[in-house]
Every structure is written in C-alpha cells, then in structure tokens.
Amino acid sequence: MSGNSIRKEIRGFITQRLSSGSPVYVDWIVHEFVSTKSAIFGPDAEFYRVCAFREVGREMKSVVGKYDVDADDDEQDHIPGIGDVSRAYPIIRCGKRMIALIEDCTDLELLKRSDELQAMARGCARHARSLRRYVSSRKTRAAA
DSSP states (O other): OOHHHHHHHHHHHHHHHHHTTOOEEHHHHHHHHHHTTOOOOSTTHHHHHHHHHHHHHHHHHHHHHHHHSOOOOTTSOBOTTSTTOBSEEEEEETTEEEEEEGGGSOHHHHHHHHHHHHHHHHHHHHHHHHHHHHHHHHHHHHHO
C-alpha cells in the first residue's frame, strides 16, 4: 500500500466522520484508523503495528495539514459559491485539536482561524520580500 493510497483512505475516513456530524479528534485519527486494519497476527505482529502507527501518523499529518492551509488544491473541500471557505477547519476546543465542520465552529473559533490566516499572509509576504532582497543582492554582487 502506497502513501497516496493511505492518504486517500485517511481523507475518506475523516470525510465519513465529518459527514456523520462528528468532529474528528486529530489525536485519535491514527488509533481509530489503524484499528480498522488490526488483523495483524504472528510473532512479528507488534513490529508491524509499531510500523503501521508510525507510517499512518506521518500520512495523517499530511492529510490534516490540508485542513491547516488555504491551498488551491483539489484535495481542499470548499463550499461552492463562497470562494475559499472550507467545509471543515482544524480548531482547538477544550484543549483538544479537532477538525470540525464549519457550521459546528463557533464565531470565535472561525475568527481565530481568520487571524491565523492573516498572520500567515504577513509571514509569507515578509518571506517574499526577503527572497527578492536576496536575489537583488546576488545580482549586485555578481555585477561587482
């Protein structure tokens, strides 16, 4: 099974949970997902479970990361007609990181997400300016 197929299954797992109206607790995704694949038997079963948890954890971070960024990406699930507004967002509620449908997020949670996106935009703009300064200084050094 490839990383792409694991990510696709995890996305389906998250989508199914969200579609049923349940928030998805990020810390539980790996355990819940691996438990659906728990038919590992034999003397090396523990070894394969450890490897499964590690690999699924890595792939899960990639999938959850798609909810963390505002990407023009086919994997991003946007609400039709509302631009870049996603169907679900990562939030922290009662100290637990989760992915929740937008309609289940409070105004405060959505405004916090908006603030995070604005901070990311400022950081990206700062990074872009730094790259331009670097390129400019490199051209100046090369001309000298």
